[in-house]
Amino acid sequence: MPTSQDLLDLAREVLTIEADAIRGVAARLDESFVAAHAMMLTCKGRVVVSGIGKSGHIGRKLAATLASTGTPAFFMHPAEAAHGDLGMITGDDVVLALSYSGAVEELVSLLPAIKRRGARIVAITGNPDSALGQAADVHLNARVDKEACPLNLAPTASTTATLALGDALAVSLLEARGFSRDDFALSHPGGSLGRKLLVHVRDVMHQGEALAVVGRHASVRDALFEITRKGLGLTAVVDEAGNLLGVFTDGDLRRAMDQDVDLKSARIETVMTRQPKTIEAGRLAVEAVQLMEKSKVYVLLVLEHGKLAGAVRMHDLLQAGVV
Structure with missing residues (x-):
């Protein structure tokens, strides 16, 4: 049975590993980030975020963040896409594909159809040489040295790094669009924040x-x-x-x-x-x-x-x- 100190030590180790993962991603940022930013900023359609498993959960959050900060976006589940939802994608869209391995079958199998539609692909993976990394128009590297899970199996540091990288994209787009407090309030009319920014x-x-x-x-x-x-x-x-x-x-x-x-x-x-x-x-x-x-x-x-x-x-x- 772990002691209180054991639990605190473990929690601090997890937080340290995940913080180090984000610092590692920040240190590797290069012109690929600038290219991804430009592609999403000039997108005439919408940003379609897709991923499965833990990456899917991160993708849903990123789609919501993008949509609420001035970049029209929605989440598309890869399995549903293969059964008709792919019709949501147009040639004016940018697909933000998330998979740490870059090899998840449900997502990789969609790539030919996405490309035939003319949509461009920004991929966030931990492996630039993966199928997804190679097929993408722009690849962003979210590689981490290790997961925070003691077994080095459960997606923890990798999902944190992916989320942080996606947030960096969203904030850079917000800034480039001149997105204001009033704009933010219009996207959040039902919450207390919206009331504070909209009610005169x-x-x-x-x-x-x-x-x-x-x-x-x-x-x-x-x-x-x-x-x-x-x-x-x-x-x-x-x-x-x-x-x-x-x-x-x-x-x-x-x-x-x-x-x-x-x-x-x-x-x-x-x-x-x-x-x-x-x-x-x-x-x-x-x-x-x-x-x-x-x-x-x-x-x-x-x-x-x-x-x-x-x-x-x-x-x-x-x-x-x-x-």
Whole structure:
């Protein structure tokens, strides 16, 4: 029975072997990587990723990474390809074929048909002299000195090296395409990341009749009625032209009461907070969260073209899934 120290030593050895494998691949990078990058960047169709077994699992992940970072891609299982899915490939496509041995029959048997269709092939293997390595238009060498498996059998370091090399391709393509944060968000609209990058303040703010607003000459009592009606916990204070002058909150109310202000007759401009915290309607909602946290407030007034446009609360941002 291994001791805790035995387990830790083994885990560290595995991580070291896999890290060394990636460093080895990095040291061998040459013009083949540049050629593969160029082929995939100029591809008029899609990148078709294929592999079987553990390489297939890596291939599925790489196809997803490429697709989500600006390079249209999908995964095609070699066995399914041999039974009709090969029709998915066109002459405008690039096939990214993964096989550490470079000799897996299910993939190698597809090569003649792929070439007849006119698609080009980028292969990632651990053996440049393999059937796949020789048939490919571009070969990328993912050879590792040894697997992290103590038996040197289970694909471990080799799959890590293949994944890292594929990620390097995806990131280089992302950079070459000028792929932006907004582009990334459009590929991830359903996740929290997409919400943070797509939701703007104007999408979640209270506006129009839902916004609490009073004029500068309103009484504190009138302001309290407005706050109660709109339920935002504050009211904006504007001048005759609609320009924002200040804000009145429950904190301002407490301070007015401490100073024995006559709430029935006092004008709101005498007790309001001037220069309230604001944010532009076009800013990202996540920026509103950051400003609230920094300023230690839970509501921001929203401006558009310098004019009062709405109000946004931390509660609204929570409901929108931004926080």
